Amino acid sequence: MSITYLEAIREAQARALAEDPRVFIYGQDVGAFGGAFKATKGLAQEFPGRVIDAPISEDAIVGLAVGAAIEGMRPIVEIQFADFSTVAFNQIVNQAATFFWRTNLPCPITVRLPCGGTLGSGPFHSQTMESVYAHYPGLIVLTPATVEDAYSMLLEAVAIDDPVIFCEHKLLYYHLKAETLPTEALPVGRARIAREGRHLTLVAYSAMVHEALAAADELKTEGWDIEVVDLRSVKPLDTDTVMASVARTGRLLCVGESWPWGGVTAEVITRVASEGFALLDAPPARLNAKDTPVPFHPNLWAAHRPTARSIAAAARKLLRQ
Amino acid sequence: MVQTVLDSGRVSDLSAIRGVYLKAFRIMLLARLLEEKLASLYRAGKMHGGVFIGRGQEALSVSIGLSLREGDIFAPLIRDQAGRLAFGEPLLDAVRTYFGSVLGPMRGRDGNVHRGRPRQGLLPMISHLGAMIAVVNGALLARRLKGIQGTVGVASVGDGATSTGAFHEALNQAAVERLPLVLVIANNQYAYSTPNSRQFACASLLDRARGYGVEGHGVDGTDLIECLRVVGQAIARARAGHGPQMVVAELLRLCGHGEHDPADYVDPQLKNSRLGRDCLKVAEEFLLEHGWADATSLAEWREETQRTVEEAIAQVQREPTPDPFKESWVALSSRHLCETHEEEVPNPGADI
Numbered sequence: 001m002s003i004t005y006l007e008a009i010r011e012a013q014a015r016a017l018a019e020d021p022r023v024f025i026y027g028q029d030v031g032a033f034g035g036a037f038k039a040t041k042g043l044a045q046e047f048p049g050r051v052i053d054a055p056i057s058e059d060a061i062v063g064l065a066v067g068a069a070i071e072g073m074r075p076i077v078e079i080q081f082a083d084f085s086t087v088a089f090n091q092i093v094n095q096a097a098t099f100f101w102r103t104n105l106p107c108p109i110t111v112r113l114p115c116g117g118t119l120g121s122g123p124f125h126s127q128t129m130e131s132v133y134a135h136y137p138g139l140i141v142l143t144p145a146t147v148e149d150a151y152s153m154l155l156e157a158v159a160i161d162d163p164v165i166f167c168e169h170k171l172l173y174y175h176l177k178a179e180t181l182p183t184e185a186l187p188v189g190r191a192r193i194a195r196e197g198r199h200l201t202l203v204a205y206s207a208m209v210h211e212a213l214a215a216a217d218e219l220k221t222e223g224w225d226i227e228v229v230d231l232r233s234v235k236p237l238d239t240d241t242v243m244a245s246v247a248r249t250g251r252l253l254c255v256g257e258s259w260p261w262g263g264v265t266a267e268v269i270t271r272v273a274s275e276g277f278a279l280l281d282a283p284p285a286r287l288n289a290k291d292t293p294v295p296f297h298p299n300l301w302a303a304h305r306p307t308a309r310s311i312a313a314a315a316r317k318l319l320r321q
Numbered sequence: 322m323v324q325t326v327l328d329s330g331r332v333s334d335l336s337a338i339r340g341v342y343l344k345a346f347r348i349m350l351l352a353r354l355l356e357e358k359l360a361s362l363y364r365a366g367k368m369h370g371g372v373f374i375g376r377g378q379e380a381l382s383v384s385i386g387l388s389l390r391e392g393d394i395f396a397p398l399i400r401d402q403a404g405r406l407a408f409g410e411p412l413l414d415a416v417r418t419y420f421g422s423v424l425g426p427m428r429g430r431d432g433n434v435h436r437g438r439p440r441q442g443l444l445p446m447i448s449h450l451g452a453m454i455a456v457v458n459g460a461l462l463a464r465r466l467k468g469i470q471g472t473v474g475v476a477s478v479g480d481g482a483t484s485t486g487a488f489h490e491a492l493n494q495a496a497v498e499r500l501p502l503v504l505v506i507a508n509n510q511y512a513y514s515t516p517n518s519r520q521f522a523c524a525s526l527l528d529r530a531r532g533y534g535v536e537g538h539g540v541d542g543t544d545l546i547e548c549l550r551v552v553g554q555a556i557a558r559a560r561a562g563h564g565p566q567m568v569v570a571e572l573l574r575l576c577g578h579g580e581h582d583p584a585d586y587v588d589p590q591l592k593n594s595r596l597g598r599d600c601l602k603v604a605e606e607f608l609l610e611h612g613w614a615d616a617t618s619l620a621e622w623r624e625e626t627q628r629t630v631e632e633a634i635a636q637v638q639r640e641p642t643p644d645p646f647k648e649s650w651v652a653l654s655s656r657h658l659c660e661t662h663e664e665e666v667p668n669p670g671a672d673i
Contacts, residue, residue, distance in 0.1 A: 055497055057490035060455040067459020070439045094447050102431045105439050106654040137652040161654040189658055236660050
């Protein structure tokens with residue numbers, strides 16, 4: 001038996017609903033239909049009255065979740081595509097994210113954002129939003145790259161007493177598989193060494209972890225041992241694990257699918273450069289998507305985001321320095 | 322209480338509402354005198370940030386607070402000092418939040434009208450208009466999911482907020498879910514300086530109720546009896562399961578948007594119209610006319626209330642203000658997940 005990344009998300013929600021009466025799911029088409037991606041398939045039938053269809057009103061969807069959380073519930077919101085969370089931006093960053101700071105009362109909401117590019121999805125169904133939300137205080141931003149993390153981190157997200165932005169990558173939904181669901185997991189806030197190596201540290205998260213691993217495979221044939229760090233959560237960011245890896249390799253390449261101005265990769269580079277400058281044998285480098293909207297056509301899209309090939313090319317350049 | 326006394330559609334037995342009316346008047350007076358004091362402190366340069374008062378809107382506001390019960394939800398707006406007091410917010414909460422006292426509910430982290438006690442159903446507003454309505458919806462849905470019945474939630478907005486997307490999304494959401502939401506719109510004719518004519522094109526905001534599939538109630542916001550009756554009725558209907566209710570009160574803001582604003586854009590014709598009546602004066606005249614108060618008792622109440630205000634201000638002015646070295650600088654309740662570097666916190670606060 002195998003389970004996909006998407007099924008893991010569905011199973012995590014089923015378990016959260018089963019184990020905690022405070023949990024409910026709210027979002028567009030999440031009810032009897034089971035969600036645009038089927039991440040809530042069958043849950044409305046299994047948990048009557050607790051998987052609720054919302055009108056197309058992202059602002060009010062997240063606003064409602066905040067109000068329910070204040071009353072002690074544990075809402076899971078599905079925003080149909082991460083891109084549409086911009087409509088809910090105000091409720092996320094101004095309402096949910098400021099609430100505990102202002103009132104001392106926790107605001108435990110989980111906002112699931114199906115994110116990232118897939119073939120032919122174009123500018124408005126492809127965005128990755130983690131860098132934007134990580135900028136705001138009061139939010140936790142998770143970016144699971146594996147089936148196991150999708151499951152365990154979503155369960156942890158629901159249990160966390162603060163607003164969690166759960167960035168699940170659509171490209172991983174169907175093809176990423178595991179044999180079973182995990183029984184234990186690293187806690188949120190801890191990065192994972194996805195592959196050990198000694199010549200260069202590749203820091204990645206979400207779908208980019210798999211591109212990074214493929215790049216490492218390619219570079220292995222050329223004699224390079226690449227260490228791949230999967231950040232798992234971008235906020236909080238596990239600087240210690242990154243720094244320890246750079247201490248071993250002396251070289252850092254950070255890869256992200258979001259846009260190049262600022263963001264997660266810039267943050268990682270800044271921390272390593274300012275706190276671990278002496279560990280570096282070469283200037284730290286980063287690779288992001290191009291600074292344009294996400295293109296529609298597969299030819300353009302494949303060149304817009306970092307891929308195993310472009311990551312390997314950037315790594316080679318860095319290894320030669 | 323209010324709604325059972327006044328929900329018959331017309332007030333036939335005035336003596337029956339004497340108690341509620343007097344209570345409402347005393348709260349309106351307290352709100353008015355408190356805000357006049359805060360405004361005068363603002364003009365004297367003694368306040369941090371702005372001062373936003375509800376002059377002319379006290380009758381409507383107090384009617385909300387008095388019609389709600391303990392356990393209900395209330396998301397007030399900037400001109401709801403009277404409603405807050407009537408709902409049970411301590412007078413000191415207002416003063417402490419304006420002065421940033423660490424003993425206040427917001428502890429200097431937020432100020433002036435941005436205060437609340439969410440555990441008691443009093444939601445702290447953010448500045449983005451219309452954004453609190455969906456939060457009230459969420460609190461009401463939570464009650465439903467928990468099997469709690471009979472709760473009502475009031476969201477208070479102005480004419481300006483009716484133009485926002487958040488207003489539309491949330492009212493539609495409440496209607497779809499048939500939540501016991503009462504949306505009270507104080508149409509004070511101006512959103513900051515923008516008049517109704519530049520804000521909406523329908524004949525009356527009340528027209529919108531039908532479009533959303535909710536019940537609408539219009540009221541003269543300068544008349545306390547009418548406000549008690551209509552707001553009370555709307556809240557009673559929501560409580561009885563008739564779904565969301567919209568109340569549109571017509572009145573005039575008798576002050577600037579904030580105390581920094583001379584409001585010289587307000588049409589003098591409006592000021593001289595029925596809309597421009599001061600609801601507190603109207604209520605005073607009513608009290609005198611019905612012999613529920615005389616000039617002496619009115620003067621005594623005013624003096625007593627003034628004293629209450631002065632004492633609250635004096636007390637809070639002696640209270641500690643926030644100390645950046647005692648502030649935790651932690652925005653998460655899950656402290657272990659906070660990004661703040663510990664070495665940057667020489668003296669983490671003990672308040673979390």
